[in-house]
Amino acid sequence: MANDLVQPEKFFLNRxxxxxxxxxxxxxxALERKADYADLYFEHRSAEGLGLEESMVNHTSKSVxxxxxxxxxxxxxxxxxxxxxxxxxxxxxxxxxxxxxxDQRSGAIAPVAVxxxxxxxxxxxxxxxxxxxPLDERARLLxxxxxxxxxxxxRIRNVMASxxxxxxxxxxxxxxxxxxxxxxxxxxLNVSVIADDGKSRQVGSFGGGxxxxxxxxxxxxxWKDYVRHAVHQAVINLDAVDAPAGEMVVVLGNGWPxxxxxxxxxxxxxxxxxxxxxxxxxxxxxxxxxxELCTVIDDGTIANRRGSLNVDDEGTxxxxxxxxxxxxxxxxxxDRMNARLMKMAPxxxxxxxxxxxxxxxxxxNTFMLAGESTPEDIIKxxxxxxxxxxxxxxxxDITNGKFVFSASEAYLIEDGxxxxxVKGATLIGNGPDVLTRVSMVGNDLAxxxxxxxxGKDGQSVPVGVGLPTIRIDGITVGGTRA
Amino acid sequence: MTQVDRSLTEWALDETRRxxxxxxxxxxxxxxxxxxxxxLGEVEKLKSSRERRxxxxxxxxxxxxxxxxxxxxRDGLREFIAHTVTMARLAAADPAAGLPDPALxxxxxxxxxxxxxxxxxxxxxxALDLAxxxxxxxxxxxxRIRNSEGAxxxxxxxEIFFANSNGFAGGYAGTSFNLGVAPIAQDENGAMQQGFxxxxxxxxxxxxxxxxxxxxAAKRALRRLGARKIKTTRAPVVFDPDMAASLLRxxxxxxxxxxxYKGASFLLNKLGERxxxxxxxxxxxxxxxxxxxxKPFDGDGLPTSRKALVKEGVLATxxxxxxxxxxxxxxxxxxxxxxxGDAPTVSSTNLxxxxxxxxPEQIIRxxxxxxxxxxxxxFGVxxxxxxxxxxxxxxxxxxxxxxxxxxxxxxxxxxxxxxQAVEMIGDxxxxxxxxxxPTIKIAEMTIAGE
Numbered sequence: 001m002a003n004d005l006v007q008p009e010k011f012f013l014n015r016x017x018x019x020x021x022x023x024x025x026x027x028x029x030a031l032e033r034k035a036d037y038a039d040l041y042f043e044h045r046s047a048e049g050l051g052l053e054e055s056m057v058n059h060t061s062k063s064v065x066x067x068x069x070x071x072x073x074x075x076x077x078x079x080x081x082x083x084x085x086x087x088x089x090x091x092x093x094x095x096x097x098x099x100x101x102x103d104q105r106s107g108a109i110a111p112v113a114v115x116x117x118x119x120x121x122x123x124x125x126x127x128x129x130x131x132x133x134p135l136d137e138r139a140r141l142l143x144x145x146x147x148x149x150x151x152x153x154x155r156i157r158n159v160m161a162s163x164x165x166x167x168x169x170x171x172x173x174x175x176x177x178x179x180x181x182x183x184x185x186x187x188x189l190n191v192s193v194i195a196d197d198g199k200s201r202q203v204g205s206f207g208g209g210x211x212x213x214x215x216x217x218x219x220x221x222x223w224k225d226y227v228r229h230a231v232h233q234a235v236i237n238l239d240a241v242d243a244p245a246g247e248m249v250v251v252l253g254n255g256w257p258x259x260x261x262x263x264x265x266x267x268x269x270x271x272x273x274x275x276x277x278x279x280x281x282x283x284x285x286x287x288x289x290x291x292e293l294c295t296v297i298d299d300g301t302i303a304n305r306r307g308s309l310n311v312d313d314e315g316t317x318x319x320x321x322x323x324x325x326x327x328x329x330x331x332x333x334x335d336r337m338n339a340r341l342m343k344m345a346p347x348x349x350x351x352x353x354x355x356x357x358x359x360x361x362x363x364x365n366t367f368m369l370a371g372e373s374t375p376e377d378i379i380k381x382x383x384x385x386x387x388x389x390x391x392x393x394x395x396x397d398i399t400n401g402k403f404v405f406s407a408s409e410a411y412l413i414e415d416g417x418x419x420x421x422v423k424g425a426t427l428i429g430n431g432p433d434v435l436t437r438v439s440m441v442g443n444d445l446a447x448x449x450x451x452x453x454x455g456k457d458g459q460s461v462p463v464g465v466g467l468p469t470i471r472i473d474g475i476t477v478g479g480t481r482a
Numbered sequence: 483m484t485q486v487d488r489s490l491t492e493w494a495l496d497e498t499r500r501x502x503x504x505x506x507x508x509x510x511x512x513x514x515x516x517x518x519x520x521x522l523g524e525v526e527k528l529k530s531s532r533e534r535r536x537x538x539x540x541x542x543x544x545x546x547x548x549x550x551x552x553x554x555x556r557d558g559l560r561e562f563i564a565h566t567v568t569m570a571r572l573a574a575a576d577p578a579a580g581l582p583d584p585a586l587x588x589x590x591x592x593x594x595x596x597x598x599x600x601x602x603x604x605x606x607x608x609a610l611d612l613a614x615x616x617x618x619x620x621x622x623x624x625x626r627i628r629n630s631e632g633a634x635x636x637x638x639x640x641e642i643f644f645a646n647s648n649g650f651a652g653g654y655a656g657t658s659f660n661l662g663v664a665p666i667a668q669d670e671n672g673a674m675q676q677g678f679x680x681x682x683x684x685x686x687x688x689x690x691x692x693x694x695x696x697x698x699a700a701k702r703a704l705r706r707l708g709a710r711k712i713k714t715t716r717a718p719v720v721f722d723p724d725m726a727a728s729l730l731r732x733x734x735x736x737x738x739x740x741x742x743y744k745g746a747s748f749l750l751n752k753l754g755e756r757x758x759x760x761x762x763x764x765x766x767x768x769x770x771x772x773x774x775x776x777k778p779f780d781g782d783g784l785p786t787s788r789k790a791l792v793k794e795g796v797l798a799t800x801x802x803x804x805x806x807x808x809x810x811x812x813x814x815x816x817x818x819x820x821x822x823g824d825a826p827t828v829s830s831t832n833l834x835x836x837x838x839x840x841x842p843e844q845i846i847r848x849x850x851x852x853x854x855x856x857x858x859x860x861f862g863v864x865x866x867x868x869x870x871x872x873x874x875x876x877x878x879x880x881x882x883x884x885x886x887x888x889x890x891x892x893x894x895x896x897x898x899x900x901x902q903a904v905e906m907i908g909d910x911x912x913x914x915x916x917x918x919x920p921t922i923k924i925a926e927m928t929i930a931g932e
Contacts, residue, residue: 048569053744056574060547062566063823067533067552076521080529084552097530100606135572158745194745194866203746203866243871245894245930246714276521278631278666278674356531393861395873399631399666399676400706402890404860404873426862426871426892428930478862478871478892478930482716 008169008181012042016086020114026088027112027175030072030095033102037073037336038095039174041313042066042086043355047166048131052142054158060135067355070094073337074102076275080358114173118180120310120317123303124211129185130165133214138163141189141217145227149193152231155238157201158194163187172315180315185211186306186462188451191226195234204234205408208449210306226449233390233409236421243410243425243479249385250427250472251378251413255446256390258465261296261366262454263394263403264431265289269323269331270361270456271338271349273398280401280432281329289329290435293371296324298333300348300364306450307365307464311348314359318348323366324435335361353459363454367466371441375469378440380416386477387411387418388427401431404478426478434475442469487512487643487653490536490554495647497560498540501567505541505581507646507783510534511822515638518609520617526632528606537822540566544580545573550823578808581782584648586814588785591778595771596656601686602639604659609635612661612692619696620665620677626707627700631676633663637686650783658774659686663696667703677703682915684772702856705877709887712878712931718852719893719927720845720879723910725855726919730764730833732897734917736865737791737799738817738828739806748868748898749797757797758901761838764792766801768816768831775832775916781820786831789815795902803828835919838907842921845906847882853929854879855893868897874929891931900924 012018023040030038044066051059068091069082079101081094130138142161149159165187172180190207206229208222217223252260265281273279281289290296300318302308309318314336322330334342335350338361351362379387387410394405406426411418447466454463487510498506512534519527536559537550547570551562604612617633637660643653662680679699681690721729733749741747749757768786770776780786782804790798802810803818803826819829846854855876862871871894877884908921 056576058546058574058576058579059825060569060573061823061825062547062549062569064551064553064562065535077525078527080527082531082533084533084535094530098528101525101528135569139572160744196745201745201750201866203864243894245892245928247932276631277629278676280674356533358527358529395859395861397676397857397859399674400709400889402859402873402875404862404892406860406862406871423867423869424862424864424871425894426860426873428860428873428890428892430890476711476890476892476930476932478873478894478928480871480894480896480928482714482928482930 008183009171011169012171022088023173024112024114026091026095029092030070030099031175033099035072035074035099035102037175039071039172041069041355042171044169045166049164050138051162052146053160055146057139057142069355070098071358072098072101076341077101078358082356112175113177114179116177118178118311118315120182121301123308123310124185126185126213129167130187130214131167145191148227149231153235155195155197155235156193156231157196160192162190178315180311182310189217191230193230193234195238197238200238202234202237204230206230207451210304210450212304240421240423242481243422244477245479245482247474247476249382250475251382251387252470253389254444254467254469256448258367258467259391259394259405261368262465263396263405264434265296266363266366267396268398268431269333271332271334272361274332275338275342279398284329287329288327289432290324290327291438292327293441294324294327294435294438295369297322298363298366302365305365305464306462312350313352314350316346316348318364321347333361335359351461353461357459362461363463365464370443370445370468373440373442375442375444378442378469378471379413382413383415385413387413403431404428427475428478429475437473438470439473440471444468491643491645497563501564503540503567504543505647507539509537509822510643513640515636516603517634517636518606518613519632519634520610520613521632522630525610535822538566540570542570544575545570546579547573548825578805581646581648582784582804587650587783588779591652594776594778596654596684598657598685604637615692616661616663616696619693620663620700623697623700624704626667627665628668629666631664635661644783646783652779654778657684659683659689661689661695663699665700665703667707669707675703675706706887709889711890712888714930716926716928718849718923718925720854720923722856723920725858726922727917728858730835730919731917732863734830734833737801739800739802740828741865742800743806743809746866752797755797756795758792758795759904760795761907762792762795762901762904763790763836766791766830766833770832773832780816781818781826784814784816786816801828801830833917837909837911837920840906840908842908842910845908845921845923846879849879850881852879854884870895870897891929893927893929895927
């Protein structure tokens, strides 16, 4: 890797002809109207994608973007302006636009001395990113996936596989003098198959990745697991029966079903919603919101995970935040502005999609700690219910707390045994209430395979989730069989 | 469009040829916008943006690559183009790949009034004032409106210039204006409900009054207070216009070329067959003047068109771009959509369900016991099977009257059966978005609750 990439801070300073005194002048200009705080966010992103369809790698794409965002905060007001031309002139114009948020009074220019370098984690110091692997080698893996999926079952009629990799180089410089920089690799391998038995047609999907090297996909033949999962899901659903409708016991499998925590709990604990008092969890710290079996964590410091970051997009090192401890609500997820306004400490959860967006509190990797039950005992304990092992997307209304997530692979539980596969059904529940119904927590905590993307206010960021197998004593299943 | 974009595009096409491409497309997009937000009457945010991107698709024979960059420096761009051509050489030769038949490109472009000639980007002071008026109307509507997630006014202007190596070149400019407000109502027990309403248009003068937007948002929040769960049942379901529009989007997705050639659609092999009740006619029309989904040419440089997607219940066409049309051995319908860095995909333009003759009140009155759906959440629509299961909220209908609000329930069915069971269609079609529908009634669905 070239030397300027090893030192991301130098990358920007060299590439765009900046120096610290120029940055200080721009921050000073941003603060000119009695603002409290200003920051500059530099980003350079390069990405490549390959796609296979009908046994051809016929989609190749590449994208390079760069830009700078200037943010000015005055109390609870935010001014933001960005430009994809990274020049001193453009940044000065952006600073002028962003500072319009502050009072018109001209105050003293706050002194800024850039130079307080933030100590960041080292969670993904890769020898090389997948972008440096020759394209034909990446394409070869997609062909292997295609062959394996088609050979796995004669009912597989079509295979779509894709590999996407990116590298973001970011630098944050603040009016408090902090400077933080990072290189953020990310990649994702996806497999999607269509099965058709002449009567019915079903899709199955699986994928994974993270801030990892290319060889990650070959450790223990990991890519083959992706193919097996996708094929299994499509084939099993060919025989799926209609899902039941109504409230029932639901067992969630480990790993990706942790999306429950993301929707039911995580969004409602984001600092911005709670500062404004618009979340169903507002003002509830210290109250019981879950059974005492439940401890829920958001942790941005797990090595190589999709949801992890060395520093967040405001230059704060990420951390491990306890959201719920033995059933009691403990903490919120904070960026700097909401932490300051709520007189709390920032938790390293200030994130943004790109330089074109102002940061806000977002999750990183959100999961529940393991309990003591075995997954077998949990299923055995259910007379009649649903066992859901894989999900598509979810959504929440943070104000009334109602959340949904949709199963893509689920089975009936009858007399303590999983029996027939059922068609995907949406589960709907109430965030502040659903975890009070958790009566068993498994000893099999797993994090998801690295596919999650969270959307909020038009911004998408990569996230992770995790869950041990859990039993929920009553949640509404939205099937068709009334 | 600017002369700069035209000359840059011509230069870039020449560069692709020099780098060894046998064909290419270049897309230049520049956009600027200003968003202004208030919350509880105070300024909360101002965001201004300006960006310019260039997108490429290059062909080497029938192998292709797409690329996008914000790099406009000619040396940097030359290197980027050369690398994109190298990528294309590595892609598989795809018999369906390639530029459209040059004879299909339009020679002239209709003026679709996509840009407001009277108003450009609305300045910060005026934008803040419009947002403040909408929020004030919502907060003042009722003492139970006690909080707000704020109100936002944004406006934007963009220019697109698109050209390919077969000689097609065209460009257009557009504007958009959007005002939304999200007040929060609270009942005596402290339970909160958000109401959201917004107005959007390409022309400033067509926006709803800020006061009307605020009043509607407040009404939507207030009518959710005290919402309860209901027992699991089967009953008629009435979709309000915005929720009915979401059903149209699902049908358009399943009728789009890429879903079909991948075999990932419940509408596969259904062309010419009855897929809906005879009262259902759905149009896709990219040629409507001033509408949000209109454009003079699509992402392949082909003219957009007006056609019935569903005609009296029969699936009349698919929605196709050049690539998916070749895959399916059909002709493009002018529905190619493309982002700057993406290969063309398919999207509807202005998609609407032809209105019927019943008023929404008549439709509600026709229901003895059933659900009036005003919110849907989640992603429980399976385009491959048509299976449908989504989180819902709304009002319960008793004896033809809206009786009380309901929440934490789901509605489920299958899109094939749901469209066959469309019993009544309202006369209340409003052009609020690119995909719109009037109120509709579906004879019966499963409603899951307690």
